[in-house]
Amino acid sequence: LTPKDLAGTTIVVTAGATWEHFDPVRVLTNPSTGLMGVLIANQAARRGADVRLVTGPAVPYAVDDRVRRETVVSAEEMQRAVIAMAQDADVVVGAAAVSDFRPRERLGSKAHKDDVGLNWEMVRNPDIIQSIGERYQGQKVLVGFAAETEDVLAQAEAKRRKKHLDAVVANLVGVGRGFGAGEYGAWLVTAEGPRELGGSKEHTAAALLDWIRERRAAGHGH
Numbered sequence: 001l002t003p004k005d006l007a008g009t010t011i012v013v014t015a016g017a018t019w020e021h022f023d024p025v026r027v028l029t030n031p032s033t034g035l036m037g038v039l040i041a042n043q044a045a046r047r048g049a050d051v052r053l054v055t056g057p058a059v060p061y062a063v064d065d066r067v068r069r070e071t072v073v074s075a076e077e078m079q080r081a082v083i084a085m086a087q088d089a090d091v092v093v094g095a096a097a098v099s100d101f102r103p104r105e106r107l108g109s110k111a112h113k114d115d116v117g118l119n120w121e122m123v124r125n126p127d128i129i130q131s132i133g134e135r136y137q138g139q140k141v142l143v144g145f146a147a148e149t150e151d152v153l154a155q156a157e158a159k160r161r162k163k164h165l166d167a168v169v170a171n172l173v174g175v176g177r178g179f180g181a182g183e184y185g186a187w188l189v190t191a192e193g194p195r196e197l198g199g200s201k202e203h204t205a206a207a208l209l210d211w212i213r214e215r216r217a218a219g220h221g222h
């Protein structure tokens with residue numbers, strides 16, 4: 001029997017890769033499958049939290065019936081959904097792999113290869129968790145992720161400060177590591193420094209939710 005130790009906590013979780021369309025049939029995306037965010041959402045629901053999950057369009061995992069899920073396509077759509085859902089939430093966890101760029105122009109019909117040039121101009125997408133950090137720092141418990149191929153703890157701490165977050169989950173990524181069900185390791189980086197979270201995504205989700213519960217019990221995010 002799972003203890004309902006997160007009852008009374010409302011959590012927003014983002015998961016998976018966003019898609020940025022060049023035209024109706026081509027997208028810019030990345031290999032994130034959304035597994036980490038779905039595990040956090042499902043475990044939080046089992047532990048009694050009120051969970052809202054915003055996913056990219058291609059997240060293949062089963063989501064617990066108690067989770068309120070909204071599926072979006074682009075980073076801009078994800079940002080709108082998160083801002084609306086975060087308003088009355090206690091906790092926001094950004095586990096999505098949001099595309100940092102989108103094509104400046106999105107063609108309304110399929111581009112044929114002889115009709116277009118090979119250079120597409122890109123523009124920056126909004127940083128969703130940073131915009132939430134700027135608005136709610138100190139009022140909600142805010143968690144981001146940092147996936148890096150090297151120097152991961154220092155990068156995670158830099159992101160924690162820059163984005164105004166309470167904690168950043170740091171992951172080493174690379175070929176066969178960090179994505180989907182590949183090899184995995186994680187650290188939780190907070191103002192108190194880094195500590196190891198566990199060698200599987202299930203353990204990381206559980207340990208992160210333990211930390212969130214303690215943080216709320218200590219009076220944060222109310």
Ligand code: C5P
Pocket residue numbers: 014075094095096097098099100125126127128129130143144145146147159
């Ligand atoms: O800067 P970087 O993309 O490595 O930061 C990762 C963290 O920021 C994750 O929590 C991710 O969900 C979030 N992020 C975001 N919006 C972006 C880019 C990243 O919310 N446009």
